[in-house]
Amino acid sequence: MTLPQQLPLPLPVRAALGREDYFVSGSNALAVALLDGWQSWPAGKLILVGPAGAGKTHLAHVWAADCGATILPAAALPQVDIPDLAEGPVCIEDVPQIAGDRPAEEALFHLHNLALAQHQPLLLTAQTAPKHWQLSLPDLCSRMEGTQTATLPEPDDALLAAVLAKLLADRHCVPAPDVIPYLLRHMRRSFGMAQKVAAALDAGALGRPKGMTRTLAREILLAVDPRA
Structure with missing residues (x-):
């Protein structure tokens, strides 16, 4: 009797976001230490850039999780109760996305002032330093540019290996033992490339009897990063 062929089904990607899932290396240790020392932030605020x-x-x-903070995207600020939000620790993500959005910028300015007045820590995130955000509200711009920053640089080898392993684990993928060492030798060292490679490996391994092999890794690199 011939058994029906089992169709490969992609599983949902679930990112693990606990402390035990974050790998600290030489390239990100300073930023991690600054976040761990949040009680000592100048004026109680910090911008995380990377x-x-x-x-x-x-x-x-x-x-x-350490301080009981609320996390919100910057674009959501006009829809929330700012005085209520400022009563506890807050993280506002992707701040440059509200550049030119007057209601959102005013809401962040109000939150910033209330949080500092009430001695509540404020964490903000962005891909670039505040001087590049192009905020339209001068008072908000000056306060952001006067905030201490912690920078996450592109990864060193140890961190890139850990990032690749985590990205694949989040996708329920188990690569052959030589896959990640091969990728480290040949791929460009960036977080963005790691995400592209992990997604392509996940898709490419579906339905392959041998799963995620070095041969597949080579094919994927040639497709997503021809310069590798």
């Missing part, structure tokens, strides 16, 4: 995929949201969740 490229897409650097782990800003992950670190924000670790920090929020």
Whole structure:
């Protein structure tokens, strides 16, 4: 009797965001230490800067779990009760997305002032430093540019290996033992590329009897990163 062929079904991606899931290496240790020392932030505020995929949201969740903070995207600020929000620790993500949005910028300015007045810590995240945000409200711009920043640079080898392993684990993928070492030798070192490679590996491994092999990794790199 011939058994019907089982169709591969992609499983949902569920990012693990606990402290135990965040790998600390030489490249991100300073930023992690600054977040861990949130009680000592100048004026009680900090901006976490890093490229897409650097782990800003992950670190924000670790920090929020430590101090009981609320996490919100900046674009949602006009729809929330700012005085109520400012009564506890707050993380506002992707601040540059509200550049030119007057109601959102005014809401952030109000939140900033209330949080500082009530001695509540305020964490903000962005891909670039405040001087590049192009905020239209001068008072908000000056306060953001006067805020201490913690920067997550592109990963070193140890961190990139951990990021690849985590991205694949989030996708329920189990690569062959030589896949990640091969990728480290040949791929460009960036968080964005790691995300692209992990997604392509996940898709490419579906329906392959041998699963996620070095041969597949080579094919994927040639497709998503021809310069590798």
